[in-house]
Amino acid sequence: MSKTTLAVIAAVSAGAGACATAAMYTLRSSEKxxxxxxxxxxxxxxxxxxxxxxxxxxxxxxxxxxxxxxxxxxxxGFPGPVNDLASRTALISSYDRRTRNPHWVAEHITAASLATHSGDRKNSAFVEDAAVPDKFRAHLKDYFRSGYDRGHQVPAADAKWSQAAMDETFFLSNMCPQVGEGFNRDYWAHFEDFCRRLTTSYPSVRIVTGPLYLPKRDPADNKWYVRYEVIGNPPNVAVPTHFYKVIYAEGTTPGGPVALGAFVLPNARIPNDKPLTDFEVPIEAVERASGLEFATKLPPQRRKRLCADTNCSLIIKQYADRQKAFPKK
Known part of the structure; x- marks a missing residue:
């Protein structure tokens, strides 16, 4: 990742911290x-x-x-909240009503959870999230002929331990519009596989994934603008410019060291030979760009840098051909 991009991520503030806080309350508790x-x-x-x-x-x-x-x-009536918090078996998510995308989605994987294969994605179908009010919900028709994949934030492959758990990953509240060839079906899929392979070295891996909307300098006036496409009819689902993952790789000792890794990838075609470390960023950069906070209760003496503790490299697999075999429900 270029120094300019790092500077942008470090400097930008999405102003969404209050929204993330609001997501921790249900409407009932807010009214109370x-x-x-x-x-x-x-x-x-x-x-x-x-x-x-x-x-x-x-x-x-x-x-x-x-x-x-x-x-x-x-x-x-109470104007908010603008985020819907969902606690499900396979994931916990905060859904952003304004962008019709998740703000963040948290998951937990272990070697045991990945070794159990009780779920099959051929039996799952993309569904709208009825827990979100209809007028703020992403709809199946929004993605129809949009040119973008319905990109899982928590991958279906991380929830094979239960068909019900896998089905939960197919809610549209766990999706964002992602570039298909070269990203969702390729580099991003390899990145998800990297996260799963971490369980061979760490007994517990926790991951937070979500979209970003980062500014880009306009050469015409040299000013920075946040510009992104919106899909749907009417247009209401934002197409993120980037995606992040914050990884917590936990050791065997309770209260022991935790290897932290933060990555920001553009929502674009990425060559498979691009090193993953090119997308590694300081965790503070993701915080500034997303308005979220990560590991605030983890003291510095317990923190390790993930890519200094393990080999941050991808193994390229042919996911694109395999995904063509899945019916698009």
Whole structure:
């Protein structure tokens, strides 16, 4: 990855931190919180200008005496949240209603989970996520003839241990529009295989995956812009410019070292001979670009760099031909 791209990722702030926080609450808990806010007396400092000398410009009002009541809006309904949190057997995800893509999806794989083959993707079908309100939902028709694959964020191959678990990976809330040939069916698939192979060296591997929308400099005016395609009819599903994975490779000792790796890949054709380490970035770069935080509770003395602890290289397999055999349901 070029120094310019690294600088962009490190500098950009998606402003989505508050959205990720909001995703941790259901609508019910949010309404309960709002009800508490509306019924609890608070003290608000309101600046009140005065011309009288010696009179303070700040006066303290209780909510009952303040001239405004912003929380009165909630009488008509709560505007948020803009994220839907789903906890399923195979994954936990935060779905972004604005982009119709997941904001992040977390999974856990082990050697044992990958060794069990009770699920077959031929028995799974892409489905819309009924847990998301219809007007904010990605629909099957949005991808129809769009030119993009329905790209799993948690791969179906990571959930072969159960047919029900594999079926959960086919919700559209686990999908993003991805370039097919050269990416989703090739380099990205090899990257997913790399993550699975980590379980031969680490007994527990946790992965967070999601889309990014990164700026690009316009040569016409030398300014930076975030531009991405939107698919669907009406257009409402954003096409990410990049994707990230943050990997936590855990050792055998509880409370021991954790090998961390962060990678950002463009949503574009990538030659299979491109080294994976070219896409390795500091974890802080993904945080700045996504508005998320990773491993905040993991102290520095327990952290190791994944690609210094193991060989970060891909094994090229012919996934594209194999995927052609799967029916597109």
């Amino acid at each position: 919180k709002i009800e508490t806010i509306a019924t609890t007396t608070t003290t608000t400092t309101i600046s009140k200008p005065t011309t009288a000398p010696g009179v303070p410009t700040n006066q303290v009002f209780s909510q009952s005496t303040a001239p405004v009541n912003p929380s009165g809006l909630f009488e008509y």
